[in-house]
Amino acid sequence: MTVDEIVGNLSDVVLAMPPEVWGKVEGLVLILKTVGIVALVYFVYLIVMGFLNFKRMRQIKGIEEKIIIMDKKLDKLLKKKK
Secondary structure, X not given: OOHHHHHHHHHHHHHHOOHHHHHHHHHHHHHHHHHHHHHHHHHHHHHHHHHHHHHHHHHHHHXXXXXXXXXXXXXXXXXXXX
8 A cells, every 4th residue: 555545545534524523533633733732842841951950960060079179178277277
């Protein structure tokens, strides 16, 4: 079967449906489109939040390294005083 035959068969099935069924199918298609858009927006949100979290973690790691350095220097100063 080629794609043209499948599309042709699908078109025949759609045209053969009664209007009541087609109305219900249109509602389902609308719901699926809405779900798809929401999923796409959520996916973009996840990418943006992942990028921001990556930047935030790098900043936190830098602060942590500075604190460790300051702690070592403070330990040296306290040892000298004793």
